[in-house]
Amino acid sequence: MTTVDITVDKDRCVGSATCVVVAAGSFVLDEHDRSEPTSQAGSDLDGVEQAEQLCPTAAIRVVRSG
C-alpha cells in the first residue's frame, strides 16, 4: 500500500496561502501564518502535488513510499 507523507517546512513558508487556495481543505495557516497540512491532506493528492509545485518557496514536500 502506498503511503504519502506531506510536510511543510515552516522555516521556508512565507504564508502566501497559495496552498490553502490550490488544495482547499488540505492546508491551514497557523497563528503565525505558516502553513501546515490537515488530516484531510492525503485525500486530495492531486491538489497537494499542485500546491507543492506552486509554493513560491518550495516549502511543501510530498513523499510517496510503498
Ligand code: SF4
Ligand atoms: S504555498 Fe508555500 S509559502 Fe505559501 S502558505 Fe503554502 S507552504 Fe507557505
